[in-house]
Amino acid sequence: MITLPPSPERCTRGRRVYDNLKKTILFIIPSNIAQALLIIIALLAGNLIPLTPVLILWMNMATSATLSFGLAFEAGERDIMNRPPRKSNLHVMDGFAIWRVVFVGLMIAISAFVLEAWLQPRGYSPEFIRTVLLQMLVTAQWFYMLNCRVTDGFSLSKGLLANKGIWIVSAVLLILQLLIIYAPFMQMLFGTEALPFRYWVITFLIGFAMFLIVEVEKPLTRRWRKK
Structure with missing residues (x-):
């Protein structure tokens, strides 16, 4: 005989799974947006291609896939059972989600463009510049993973060691x-x-700056969503 957990516990687990799925989607898409913008604009401008196909593959397979596993083990947020039931026609990629992924994707892409523009006149080889940009993008993703731990609250409110999977x-x-x-x-x-x-x-400081920007953006968009 299979014994199911009480209904409130099942509801909590279901909401946690849904939340973590949405956090994972919000985490992965901005990196893809940034990569696409970097390649497209570089091609249109006739500049150095900032990421080669193998580096893009590395970003998607080694970085995004690895870090997204950490979000799968996030505990439920504090207000998880205080929310009203989710409407059946509400999509995962709602207006807020689209805003967040576009905002973060543009921020990462602009940061990479500025860093590349700073490196180019210094006479570094294309391989060196691509390596710096790769490290910046990976660091930005790592910090953004921390942002994604809490959708619209302070990311460190759960405690840095609460989710051992992240570390x-x-x-x-x-x-x-x-x-x-x-x-x-x-x-x-x-x-x-x-x-x-x-x-x-340098790349750590850039990633940390982006982390702070997203943390500031959260309360601003929270007010917008409540209007």
């Missing part, structure tokens, strides 16, 4: 990034170059 996938991602940037066979396969430590700091 496991973060450690895996760090190892992968060290390999693609510093391992000679990975450099040969992906066309990357070793980065000095200061570029890790």
Whole structure:
């Protein structure tokens, strides 16, 4: 005989699964928007292609896929049972979701363009510039994953250690990034170059700045959604 959990517990679990699915979608799409904008605008302007096909594959398979697993283990938000029932015709990609993915996608793309424009006059090789941009995009995704832990509240309100899955996938991602940037066979396969430590700091600061911008955007859009 199969014993089902009480109805409120089933409802909580269902809402948590739905929330985490939506968070994962909101996390993955902005990176794809940023990548597409970088390639399209570079082609139209006749500039250096900022990401090669293999680096795009790396972003999608090694970065997005790895980090999205962390969001799957997020606990339910505090108000999860205080919300009214979700309408059956309400889509996952509602107006707010579309705004968020476009906003973050544009922000990541603009940051990458500015960073590339700063690097170009300094005489770096195309491989070096692409490696810096790759690290910036990966770092931006990592910070945005933290943003996605809470849809419209402060991302760290749950505590940094509340979801151990996030730190496991973060450690895996760090190892992968060290390999693609510093391992000679990975450099040969992906066309990357070793980065000095200061570029890790620069890309970290850019990602942190974007994290703060999204945290400021959350209460603003929350007021807009309540109107």
